[in-house]
Amino acid sequence: MAVLCLDIGGTEIKAMLKGENFEKNLENFPSKAGSNAPSIKDDVFDLVRKLENEYEIEGIAISTAGMVDYKTGIIAGHGPTFKNYKGFDWKSEIKKELGLEAVVENDVKAAAMGELTYGxxxxxxxxxxxxxxxxxxxxxxxxxxxxxxxxxxxxxxxxxxxxxxxxxxxxxxxxxxxxxxxxxxxxxxxxxxxxxxxxxxxxxxxxxxxxxxxxxxxxxxxxxxxxxxxxxxxxxxxxxxxxxxxxxxxxxxxxxxxxxxxxxxxxxxxxxLGNKSGLYGAYAIYRQNTNE
CATH class of the missing domain: 3.30.420.40 (ATPase, nucleotide binding domain)
Incomplete structure (x- = not known):
């Protein structure tokens, strides 16, 4: 079982598969944040379907730029490098399309958890x-x-x-x-x-x-x-x-x-942890949520 960890920025998206005793770096891919941020979901869904041919995906852990409502995981605000992101609901979209659980966290907070847990x-x-x-x-x-x-x-x-x-x-x-x-x-x-x-x-x-x-x-x-x-x-x-x-x-x-x-x-x-801190932090938060 592996968790797909994503770190969503304005220009690119970092990705990693991680389990308790497993880790695989995935290729970064361009972010559509500047044109229409919600369309990033299509690339994420395609990536999950591709990975499911080889791995059993347990859930998705997202670190993202912007303000996140931690109770709902909905994007509460964003900077000028993102377009149409406010109000986007990653958890609902992922559950509806893929049937997977997800956590969503602000990138700075996720990076902090990454450093405290693994760095x-x-x-x-x-x-x-x-x-x-x-x-x-x-x-x-x-x-x-x-x-x-x-x-x-x-x-x-x-x-x-x-x-x-x-x-x-x-x-x-x-x-x-x-x-x-x-x-x-x-x-x-x-x-x-x-x-x-x-x-x-x-x-x-x-x-x-x-x-x-x-x-x-x-x-x-x-x-x-x-x-x-x-x-x-x-x-x-x-x-x-x-x-x-x-x-x-x-x-x-x-x-x-x-x-x-x-x-x-x-x-x-x-x-x-450098630019991987958000990925590790998103995974740590996913584990916290699933173990509670």
Whole structure:
């Protein structure tokens, strides 16, 4: 028995078959989100029928961009890269067409569960996982389960207000690049990678830009630690791989923002699963639901 795990993004869909002692990576396929997101279901149904020739499919676990009503699995909202997605009911469509059970979760929350179950947070019971990229997303895990809050959207730290703007508008990778282009248009700072490469060449402007970013992130993460006091803070996104230039400075700054006992009790690490975290998390959530 295997679960088909899907991670639905705006440009492509990742797929994996997984069981307790079985795992098979499947080929990614293009996402139709930008033209008509509900039509993604046709590709999913075709994939299931193809796989059923060789595997016994137990159910489907979906990690998806957008806001998900965790009680119903219905898409409650989405960004501009998706079209006609709000109100789409994956669980009903899958049950009606394939007769299979399904779980549906927001991609950031699924990624957090993936890291806690199979990745950098394995063994911990509480963690806050944040992703730093185009924006800043987050999810809080308590006692091994996603903490959802009254509206179901706890962990949306990108909206956290700072003095001049929201957290993600100041501390994300896209904010870093925007500042670089605004204040140093003469330099080739087209993306985060180029800015970090410039640090290796002792470029003072690049050093200052990243120092500002790590200070903003350290302040935001310190607030999370003070409120939730989790065992672990896990930081994801491609930029988290920059340990000495990015992660280490954040940790050092956090030390000056929070009490010593809180700092000492919290492990701060990069995520481990990369772009497969959502797949693993969707599977973990499926298992939680079926074992309850």
């Amino acid at each position: 950098a947070g394995k063994g911990a019971t509480s963690a806050f996982v944040l992703t730093v990229g185009t924006g800043i997303g987050g999810a809080l895990i308590i006692d091994g389960k996603i903490h959802r809050g009254a509206s179901g959207h706890a962990g949306e730290i990108g909206y956290m207000p700072f003095e001049t703007d929201k957290f993600e508008a100041l501390g994300s990778t896209s904010a870093l690049v925007a500042r670089a282009k605004k204040f140093h248009p003469e330099k080739n700072f087209k993306n985060g990678k180029e800015i970090f490469t410039a640090i290796d060449a002792q470029d003072e402007d690049a050093i200052k830009l990243v120092n500002q970013m790590t200070d903003i992130l350290a302040r935001g993460i310190s607030n999370i630690m003070l409120i939730a006091n989790p065992e672990m803070i896990l930081i994801g996104g491609g930029i988290s791989e920059q340990k000495e230039k990015f992660l280490d400075p954040i940790i050092e700054k956090i030390k000056s923002y929070v009490p010593e006992d809180i700092f000492e009790s919290t492990r701060i690490r990069p995520t481990e």
